[in-house]
Amino acid sequence: ETGVTQTPRHLVMGMTNKKSLKCEQHLGHNAMYWYKQSAKKPLELMFVYSLEERVENNSVPSRFSPECPNSSHLFLHLHTLQPEDSALYLCASSQGGFSSGANVLTFGAGSRLTVL
């Protein structure tokens, strides 16, 4: 496979469930990102792993927990989510680190999450 692969593509979960989203990049990139995309709203950066450093958006609730075991894999662990967390979760990677000026993001197709 090439590019950025996200699984599952669709996930429905109750508020008491625990689930994880997975992202894998086959591009040899140095940084990986989690974004939240809600309808008619700007992309919201949740977490960045760049050159073994983690950057996070302080407004992201603790019910979202990232894990980056190596430069090719990224997980988003979900627990006790709320209905307002329903959204498309996009993973992305870039060749340059977070602070690179022209680093182009390569996105996965996203995981559509519905919280009941």
Place this chain on the structure above:
Amino acid sequence: GQNIDQPTEMTATEGAIVQINCTYQTSGFNGLFWYQQHAGEAPTFLSYNVLDGLEEKGRFSSFLSRSKGYSYLLLKELQMKDSASYLCAVKDSNYQLIWGAGTKLIIKP
């Protein structure tokens, strides 16, 4: 606060030309990006501007004026497959990407 403004939705006719505008107010500037996102798919990179002027790439061109905080994406010879959302994003002085909410472009035959 930091802000990116772009129209919510635009409609154009197949074969025509359309210009999608993006205005920004950010803390510093380290480049502006345009991405295309088809429904249910990943956003894909279209263009990057860091200096003033026009960058042309086939049917797509992107323009930047840093003094006006303004960019546009110009799509020529529109095709049905150009129906998508177009996302404008600016890198601020801290290299954080500030995103617009996207412009949904509808192409009619």
